[in-house]
Amino acid sequence: MKTDKYSVGVIGAGVMGERMMNALCSHERFCLTTVADVSPDRAKEAARHAGGASWHTDHRELLAREGLDLVYLAVPPKFHHPIALDVLASGRHLLCEKPLANTTKEAEEMLRAARAAGVIHAMHFPLYYRPVYAELKRRLEALGTIRRIDIVTHFHQWPRPWQQTAWLSGREQGGFIREVLPHFLHLTQSLFGRLRVVRSDVEYPADPLACEVGVSALLQVEDGTPVTINGLSGIARQEHLSYTVYGTEGTLSVVNWGTLLAGGRGEPLAEVPLPDENRLHQLLDELAAALDGREARLIGFETGVEVQNVLEALLDLS
Numbered sequence: 001m002k003t004d005k006y007s008v009g010v011i012g013a014g015v016m017g018e019r020m021m022n023a024l025c026s027h028e029r030f031c032l033t034t035v036a037d038v039s040p041d042r043a044k045e046a047a048r049h050a051g052g053a054s055w056h057t058d059h060r061e062l063l064a065r066e067g068l069d070l071v072y073l074a075v076p077p078k079f080h081h082p083i084a085l086d087v088l089a090s091g092r093h094l095l096c097e098k099p100l101a102n103t104t105k106e107a108e109e110m111l112r113a114a115r116a117a118g119v120i121h122a123m124h125f126p127l128y129y130r131p132v133y134a135e136l137k138r139r140l141e142a143l144g145t146i147r148r149i150d151i152v153t154h155f156h157q158w159p160r161p162w163q164q165t166a167w168l169s170g171r172e173q174g175g176f177i178r179e180v181l182p183h184f185l186h187l188t189q190s191l192f193g194r195l196r197v198v199r200s201d202v203e204y205p206a207d208p209l210a211c212e213v214g215v216s217a218l219l220q221v222e223d224g225t226p227v228t229i230n231g232l233s234g235i236a237r238q239e240h241l242s243y244t245v246y247g248t249e250g251t252l253s254v255v256n257w258g259t260l261l262a263g264g265r266g267e268p269l270a271e272v273p274l275p276d277e278n279r280l281h282q283l284l285d286e287l288a289a290a291l292d293g294r295e296a297r298l299i300g301f302e303t304g305v306e307v308q309n310v311l312e313a314l315l316d317l318s
Ligand SMILES: NC(=O)c1ccc[n+]([C@@H]2O[C@H](COP(=O)([O-])OP(=O)(O)OC[C@H]3O[C@@H](n4cnc5c(N)ncnc54)[C@H](O)[C@@H]3O)[C@@H](O)[C@H]2O)c1
Pocket: 011, 012, 013, 014, 015, 016, 017, 036, 037, 038, 039, 042, 057, 059, 074, 075, 076, 077, 079, 097, 098, 099, 124, 125, 126, 163, 165, 179
């Protein structure tokens, strides 16, 4: 176990990069030493904010630095694959944003490279580290027979007001199917097992470069339990995300990431009080444990490949 802090480099200093950099700078086991972003202004500002980390506009310069233990990759999805392969070739441990890649083929190559490099590979699915996950899992048994799981992703505006970047509105790598659904696909797989897409109807606008505006899909988990997806953007309803598990004895619903609602037979749903925890620190605690050589609760690239497979089937890309 290393007694001094683990040295981390961040590639991609956008919305997510900034959040993770704040968490890294306030975590006792990590030191943010270097940042890379193709935008020199972003790289420079992030490095200044981190108290004098080095900054680069080419990720290969970041990888050339000595003493770097871990890289966090938070660039748009289509750049995950080439940059991740460079990170892995340099022998660094890698925490990669979701979705793992832009295609299953890329994701599989990343998994192979990570295994060959013998490094720690992990993905960032924040729900898994939130108190809502543990409580949802704990309460599943009391639901009786699970009849259905419903995933609702509704947006009055896409991309969302806080995430106004061009790539998110494009068909190539953006859209809420790629950007938001991986969280719920991973949640479902981690609680109920592998997912299979039975049918998926994706609604696209006339502009061939623009991302989807709707999806209606039916999936199944391994035991045959149906999972529905109802996704829409550009509707009047304020952004609303929910993940609802319907059982014969009870209902559980995760609303807007952090709120858990529960109810028994014939009862209205009521909010379940949950502790307030820093989910990014939870993930960083687990990463530190893995780097120390201890048991850790991480989501590896194998899982990223599985989620990518489902995404590809939903988007009918195969
Ligand atoms: N886990 C989560 O909860 C969560 C939330 C939001 C976004 N994300 C994921 O994080 C990733 C980044 O999303 P974002 O919202 O921060 O995007 P963003 O557009 O805000 O930031 C991306 C940054 O990467 C930089 N960049 C682009 N190409 C680069 C390259 N080749 N080398 C270095 N820098 C490059 C851009 O200049 C930009 O600063 C995406 O994969 C997204 O799906 C995850």
